[in-house]
Amino acid sequence: MDDMTADLQPGNIRRLTRPLLLGFVLVAVIGIALRIYPSAGFTGLGYDEGLYRGYVTDLINHGVTSYPDFAEHYVEQQQKLPAVILPPTRFLYIFSAYVWHEVTGADALLSLHRISCLFSILLLFAAAGFAWRLAGPAWALGVFALMSCAPTQIHMAQHALIDGFFAFWATMSVWLLWENLRRPNDQLRLTFFAMSLALMVLTKENAVFAYVGLLALLAANRWLHFGMITRSLLLVTVAGPLAGLVILIFLCGSAETFIATYRLVVSKASVLPYAIATGDGPWYRYLVDLLLASPLIFLLAWAAIFRLKFADKPSLYLLTFVASTYLLMCNIRYGMNLRYTNMWDLPLRYLALGCIADVTRSFRRREILMVAAVLLLCAIDLRQYYIFFVQHDLYELVTAGLLRALQILK
Numbered sequence: 001m002d003d004m005t006a007d008l009q010p011g012n013i014r015r016l017t018r019p020l021l022l023g024f025v026l027v028a029v030i031g032i033a034l035r036i037y038p039s040a041g042f043t044g045l046g047y048d049e050g051l052y053r054g055y056v057t058d059l060i061n062h063g064v065t066s067y068p069d070f071a072e073h074y075v076e077q078q079q080k081l082p083a084v085i086l087p088p089t090r091f092l093y094i095f096s097a098y099v100w101h102e103v104t105g106a107d108a109l110l111s112l113h114r115i116s117c118l119f120s121i122l123l124l125f126a127a128a129g130f131a132w133r134l135a136g137p138a139w140a141l142g143v144f145a146l147m148s149c150a151p152t153q154i155h156m157a158q159h160a161l162i163d164g165f166f167a168f169w170a171t172m173s174v175w176l177l178w179e180n181l182r183r184p185n186d187q188l189r190l191t192f193f194a195m196s197l198a199l200m201v202l203t204k205e206n207a208v209f210a211y212v213g214l215l216a217l218l219a220a221n222r223w224l225h226f227g228m229i230t231r232s233l234l235l236v237t238v239a240g241p242l243a244g245l246v247i248l249i250f251l252c253g254s255a256e257t258f259i260a261t262y263r264l265v266v267s268k269a270s271v272l273p274y275a276i277a278t279g280d281g282p283w284y285r286y287l288v289d290l291l292l293a294s295p296l297i298f299l300l301a302w303a304a305i306f307r308l309k310f311a312d313k314p315s316l317y318l319l320t321f322v323a324s325t326y327l328l329m330c331n332i333r334y335g336m337n338l339r340y341t342n343m344w345d346l347p348l349r350y351l352a353l354g355c356i357a358d359v360t361r362s363f364r365r366r367e368i369l370m371v372a373a374v375l376l377l378c379a380i381d382l383r384q385y386y387i388f389f390v391q392h393d394l395y396e397l398v399t400a401g402l403l404r405a406l407q408i409l410k
Helices: 003-008 018-036 047-062 064-080 091-104 108-135 137-148 151-157 163-182 187-201 207-224 231-252 255-269 273-278 285-293 295-305 313-329 338-359 366-391 399-405
Strands: none
Touching (some): 018 108, 018 137, 047 064, 047 091, 064 091, 064 231, 091 163, 108 163, 108 338, 151 338, 163 207, 163 231, 163 338, 187 207, 187 231, 207 231, 207 313, 231 255, 285 399, 313 338, 338 366, 366 399
């Protein structure tokens, strides 16, 4: 445990006490309710949702064995279209909705909604688990509370969108890399890490951003000393994504179809009129969007960066992941959207909590002040959610929509 988090943990909260347990139960109930309750003002069918529904419907009608046919049909269709449509290589999300349909009998769109909601809840608990491993139960409860009220996390649970689903697998990969660095050559942890990487690759092409972030963590370990890099860990870091890639090629029917699919996605994504209109901007575009979405969380996380100590390994670890992925994502022309930043929600809230802990270090009744600060941040984030997604019916998280909802643009 680093100096900052250890300083937060007096003797009576190093373990899971009854008040902490009650806090976890209360936050879990609230977080789950916020995701399950249909609060979104936009109740129509989004463009992406319609495409995902089509893929799930095809699976229901023809079965998984017909997936190579779907991929070939996509290539044929995409070659004729002027702009890109979502590729069938986002297999894991589509297949998960298909499994939900097979188990529950729900229609394709409802199955997609349920999977998005389920994985938003799972990400909430994964964030708490990761924070616990980083800094103990008291810190985990703070992160758990902040994540439970994160506006974009709740938004992802309300719609049949893949980004919250992807954020879960990206977060799990970051967590499992940490575990393997801290406890080298543990076969179970290595296996879970490989599986998480493979499943992330099977989810969305954005896996390349998260994977580069993981490689950056391994490279930075030379100077920041997060843990021990072993030959087994390096092997798994390569084998996991490679396994996911092989499965995708198999699902596409051939390497030729797989390569053609991604070539079409890359070449035609930049000519999509909506992407041109809303997906561009300067390198600090994401900083503006994050500030608009969760202003105090962002400002506290930013302040925490300038107060970091070398001994604070967890914060340095999370910051390195965000910074390295940011460098890639902010340079994708016509490819910027706040939805893609869901995998940063945990790191930003962990850093924000660290800033609060640092600022209140010299106060008496510090724990009460921290609880009050976390409750205030939760209230502000919930208000942001209400403004954006209930009052103004936002669906896409583009800068212009956020500015209008906040009445900065009229």
